[in-house]
Amino acid sequence: MSPAPHPEHGAADLCSAGTALYERALRDGRLPAEEAQEAPCLVDFGLLHPAVDEPGRLEPVAPATALHRLLRATAERIADERRREERLTESFAPLLRLGGRQPRTPETSAFRLLSGTERINRAIDAAMADASGECLCVQPPVRRVSNERAETAEAISMVRDQALLDRGGRIRTLYQHTHRHLPLARARYEQLRGDVEARSLDEVTDRLIVVDRTVAYVPANEDGTLALEIRHPALITYFVTAFERFWRLATPMHPPAVQQPSADGITPRQRAIAGLLVEGHTDSVIAHRLGMNVRTARVHIAKLAATLGSESRAQLGYLIGRSGILDPQHRER
Numbered sequence: 001m002s003p004a005p006h007p008e009h010g011a012a013d014l015c016s017a018g019t020a021l022y023e024r025a026l027r028d029g030r031l032p033a034e035e036a037q038e039a040p041c042l043v044d045f046g047l048l049h050p051a052v053d054e055p056g057r058l059e060p061v062a063p064a065t066a067l068h069r070l071l072r073a074t075a076e077r078i079a080d081e082r083r084r085e086e087r088l089t090e091s092f093a094p095l096l097r098l099g100g101r102q103p104r105t106p107e108t109s110a111f112r113l114l115s116g117t118e119r120i121n122r123a124i125d126a127a128m129a130d131a132s133g134e135c136l137c138v139q140p141p142v143r144r145v146s147n148e149r150a151e152t153a154e155a156i157s158m159v160r161d162q163a164l165l166d167r168g169g170r171i172r173t174l175y176q177h178t179h180r181h182l183p184l185a186r187a188r189y190e191q192l193r194g195d196v197e198a199r200s201l202d203e204v205t206d207r208l209i210v211v212d213r214t215v216a217y218v219p220a221n222e223d224g225t226l227a228l229e230i231r232h233p234a235l236i237t238y239f240v241t242a243f244e245r246f247w248r249l250a251t252p253m254h255p256p257a258v259q260q261p262s263a264d265g266i267t268p269r270q271r272a273i274a275g276l277l278v279e280g281h282t283d284s285v286i287a288h289r290l291g292m293n294v295r296t297a298r299v300h301i302a303k304l305a306a307t308l309g310s311e312s313r314a315q316l317g318y319l320i321g322r323s324g325i326l327d328p329q330h331r332e333r
Contacts, residue, residue, distance in 0.1 A: 277316065
């Protein structure tokens with residue numbers, strides 16, 4: 001009985017058989033060529049190649065080399081798409097000059113709806129490839145995804161961002177406070193070289209990317225599979241202004257700043273919780289808004305109550321209001 005045909009897939013969706021075989025090849029150094037028949041994708045994607053001194057055996061390509069080669073192929077596809085856009089523009093130029101009965105609506109070019117993660121990433125890649133100034137980002141807590149997908153997405157964005165930094169560009173990113181302790185975030189700023197800064201806030205907006213103050217990308221649905229590309233100058237100015245105001249309120253994350261002592265024993269995190277408490281929010285809502293689990297939120301609430309001498313939830317709200325810890329003047333002391 002012949003084996004089942006190997007399913008077609010891209011390099012970003014490596015099959016389980018291919019993943020296991022590639023991992024074994026990396027551990028052992030080499031493996032018999034016939035074993036790769038169950039996962040021909042490894043040879044197709046350039047992850048395995050015949051050994052020079054022993055053609056009957058295959059040896060693995062280093063993961064970093066393979067990733068660089070695949071990313072370069074992606075960049076070439078993007079360049080091909082851009083050349084195709086240029087040819088389409090040239091083809092339609094005579095037709096556009098003819099006009100027609102339909103009214104001219106140049107405003108429509110200021111907005112483009114992108115469908116699918118791959119198309120969204122291609123659009124961002126193209127915008128970043130043309131950029132030479134500054135990229136502004138707001139990164140909310142990442143939705144639950146596998147570690148492999150998160151690491152792959154991070155590797156792609158690292159290549160894209162480092163290319164901008166190498167051209168003399170600047171990158172500023174706003175995170176939620178809880179993000180500053182994630183291993184991927186720490187590793188990112190240990191590896192990037194150039195004019196790159198990051199700050200964090202108790203709460204941030206949904207994802208926002210502004211490239212060279214000419215184009216912005218925002219989510220168009222809840223799961224992030226739709227995005228809106230915006231080139232309207234008024235909206236770009238609005239996004240940049242909002243980002244700058246959040247930036248001034250944020251806490252430096254990279255490069256790190258010396259932490260200032262908390263006023264009256266109230267930490268900035270507890271002050272943010274206090275503001276939500278007086279608005280009447282439950283523990284679960286507070287935890288969700290501030291990107292923490294409910295247990296951590298309750299620990300902070302208990303410490304806040306102990307500091308202010310509160311014996312009940314109702315009394316805590318009253319003591320927060322009387323203490324003045326939410327007043328702007330109190331925060332600046």
